[in-house]
Every structure is written in C-alpha cells, then in structure tokens.
Amino acid sequence: MQSATKGRSEIQQKQRRKVDAIRRFKNNVPLLILFIPVLLFYLIFKYVPMFGAIMAFKDYNFTQGILHSPWNGMQNFKILFSNPQTLNIIRNTFMLSVLNITVGFPLPIILAILLNEVRKQWFKKWVQTLVYLPHFFSWVIVGGIVITLFAEQTGIVNAVLERITGNTTSFLYNEGSWIAIFVGAGVWKEAGFSTIIFLAAITNIDPSLYEAASLDGANKWKQTLHVTLPGISSTAILILILQMGNVMSVGFDPVYVLQNSGVFNVSEVISTYIYKVGIQGGQFSLTSAMGLFESVVGFILVFSANMIARKFDRGLW
Structure with a gap:
C-alpha cells in the first residue's frame, strides 16, 4: 500500500x-x-568558419575547394616557422598585446574609482560621456586624429614643437614613439567602455561596507584598498581572462591604419600578415596555419588564466 x-x-x-x-x-x-x-x-x-581551419593541413586551391584539395600534413607549419619573419611577427603581436593590457587594464579601474568619488552629477556625466565617446569611433577616424596630431609636416604637436624648439620629430616613423602612440590611441579609444563596466560594479558594492570602514577610521585610500578593489575583483578578473584570449590578436584595424614602412619591423603583426600574405598573396593554407596557431595560443592562455583564477575561487567555469 x-x-x-x-x-x-x-x-x-x-x-x-x-x-x-x-x-x-x-x-x-x-x-x-x-x-x-x-x-x-x-x-x-x-x-x-571553424571548418576552414582544415586548410592549414591542406595545399588549398580554388579549383578543388576545401574538401578536395590535397592534404599536406604539417608542411604549412614547417614553412611558416622556418621563416625568420614569422618569429618577428609573433614577437610584435605579443609585445603590442602585452603593452595594451599592461596600460589599458588598470586605467579604467582608476578612472572608475575616481568617477565614483565625484559628487557633482553634471560633471560626472560629462566626464563619462567624454571618456566613453571614443569607443564609438572607427579606427579610420582614430587614425586620422592621430595623423592630424603627430604628422611631421602638418601635425599639431610638431607645429608646437617647431615654434618652441625650431625642430620637428618623426613620431610616426620612429619605432619607439610609434609604439607609444599606438598603445595610447588604443587605450584612449577603449578605456571608456571598461570604465563604465567597473563603475557599474562599484555601484553594486554594499554602502554599509564603506560606512563600517569609515567608523573604523579608514580614510578614502584605505576604503578603496580594502572595500572597493575587493568588491570589483570578480569583474576585473573576468575582463582580464577575456583579454588574455586576445594576447595573440592585436586586431587588424588599429595596426593597419597607423602602420607605415618606417616602423614595419615593430608594426607587422599576425592580422596584417594574414591580410597581406593570405588575401592579397593568395596563400590561404599558409595563413590558415598562422590563424590556427593564433587561436590555439589564445585558447591555452584563456584556459591557463582561468585555472589560476579558480585557485582563488574566481574562475569562469
């Protein structure tokens, strides 16, 4: 029953x-x-499009297509990594990406913390708008602004320098200054977007934590250090893990619009190499191998970053 x-x-x-x-x-x-x-x-x-990755292991041609082109195993990878230029391209990609993360990751956090302390709402909204606005500009516009500012003959910066010192500087044709301008332009364009994300994370922190810290005698610096930063740490780690996946992918647009023959040694990256050799040169199998290498490295970096974050209970999965 x-x-x-x-x-x-x-x-x-x-x-x-x-x-x-x-x-x-x-x-x-x-x-x-x-x-x-x-x-x-x-x-x-x-x-x-992942299906096209098999071209990295084939001798691809238009006549036979992806499926019927003959297999050549790892030959494309052997050709790719036997070329001394490949190592330089990978080095440039890694260097520019690391610089972008090193400079571009902490700056939005600092801006968000500073904006959170602003009490004049009209000023806070204006700053947010001005910081966020470049995110909507295309890299063609950003490149035009950079050239307008730093061109040797017609640039505003060089015009000021010439009046002060009587000399001009080839900012866009000097490797060191080109790297600084490239990183600065990228940070200026994208910092506002991340700032909004971190500002939203800060607003979700319980205000009673600040009150308790204030009663304990903590000043603004200590409140930021012991309340604000731990409160946004999960968001910061999430963004950092996602950025690790782009370490081998600087992006095509920002490099291509600022690139010139004078800084080719430091500005040629994987994305521009794929465009020039693959699309313009027609070597699709070779650049597919490069693209697959880029994706595998990105996956390994994301997976490794997540494994480290999991040790602190901050992993994505």
Missing part, C-alpha cells in the same frame, strides 16, 4: 515538473525568439 502511494506521488511530481517546464517554456518564448538572431550570428560567423 505504501509503495503504491509512493509510486503515485512520484508520478504526480513528474507530471507537475513537466507542466512547470511547459509553462516556463511558453513564458520564455518571446525571449527565445529574441535569442535566435544571436544564435544564428554565432553559428554562421563563429562556428561554421
């Missing part, structure tokens, strides 16, 4: 769970419909 009652109870619970699942599905149909374009975007532009 008890087993029969227990059996009926389990059946009723399963039926209720099934009804609840159907109800939740019906309630979420509008959200699922909105999700379809996002799903299609990732399927079409992110997952389907």
Whole structure:
C-alpha cells in the first residue's frame, strides 16, 4: 500500500515538473525568439568558419575547394616557422598585446574609482560621456586624429614643437614613439567602455561596507584598498581572462591604419600578415596555419588564466 502511494506521488511530481517546464517554456518564448538572431550570428560567423581551419593541413586551391584539395600534413607549419619573419611577427603581436593590457587594464579601474568619488552629477556625466565617446569611433577616424596630431609636416604637436624648439620629430616613423602612440590611441579609444563596466560594479558594492570602514577610521585610500578593489575583483578578473584570449590578436584595424614602412619591423603583426600574405598573396593554407596557431595560443592562455583564477575561487567555469 505504501509503495503504491509512493509510486503515485512520484508520478504526480513528474507530471507537475513537466507542466512547470511547459509553462516556463511558453513564458520564455518571446525571449527565445529574441535569442535566435544571436544564435544564428554565432553559428554562421563563429562556428561554421571553424571548418576552414582544415586548410592549414591542406595545399588549398580554388579549383578543388576545401574538401578536395590535397592534404599536406604539417608542411604549412614547417614553412611558416622556418621563416625568420614569422618569429618577428609573433614577437610584435605579443609585445603590442602585452603593452595594451599592461596600460589599458588598470586605467579604467582608476578612472572608475575616481568617477565614483565625484559628487557633482553634471560633471560626472560629462566626464563619462567624454571618456566613453571614443569607443564609438572607427579606427579610420582614430587614425586620422592621430595623423592630424603627430604628422611631421602638418601635425599639431610638431607645429608646437617647431615654434618652441625650431625642430620637428618623426613620431610616426620612429619605432619607439610609434609604439607609444599606438598603445595610447588604443587605450584612449577603449578605456571608456571598461570604465563604465567597473563603475557599474562599484555601484553594486554594499554602502554599509564603506560606512563600517569609515567608523573604523579608514580614510578614502584605505576604503578603496580594502572595500572597493575587493568588491570589483570578480569583474576585473573576468575582463582580464577575456583579454588574455586576445594576447595573440592585436586586431587588424588599429595596426593597419597607423602602420607605415618606417616602423614595419615593430608594426607587422599576425592580422596584417594574414591580410597581406593570405588575401592579397593568395596563400590561404599558409595563413590558415598562422590563424590556427593564433587561436590555439589564445585558447591555452584563456584556459591557463582561468585555472589560476579558480585557485582563488574566481574562475569562469
């Protein structure tokens, strides 16, 4: 008798769970419909192109296509890494990415903390807008601004220098100054976006923590050190892990619009190499091997960063 009652109870619970699942599905149909374009975007532009990675192991040609082109094993990788220029390209990509992260990662945190302390709302909104606005500029516009400022003959900076010292400097043709300008332009363009993210994280910190710290005699610096930074640490680690995946991907646009023959030795990166050798030169298999190498290194870096973060209970998965 008890087993029969227990059996009926389990059946009723399963039926209720099934009804609840159907109800939740019906309630979420509008959200699922909105999700379809996002799903299609990732399927079409992110997952389907992964199929082209097999070109890295083939001697690809247009006539036979991806499927029927002959296999050549690791030959493309041997050709790629036997070229001395490849190591220089990888070095440039890694160097510029590390500089972007080193300079561009802490700056938004500092800006967010400073903006959080501003009490004049009109001033705070104006600064937020001015800092965030460059994020919407294309790199073509940013490149035009950089050239307008630092061009040797017509640049505003050189015009001022010439009036003061009587000399001009080739900022865009000197390797050291080009790297500084490149990193600075990237930070100026993207720092505002990360600042908004960190500012939102700061606003989610419980105000009572600041009150308790103040009662304990903590000044603003100690409150920032012991309340604000720990409060946004999870967001900071999340962004840092995602940025680690782009260490081998500086991006095509920022380098291409600022690149010139005078700084080719430090400005040629993986993305510009793929464009010039793959698209313009038609060596699709060779650049597919380079792209696959870039993706594998990015995956390893993200996975490693997440493994380290997990030791502090901050991992993504």
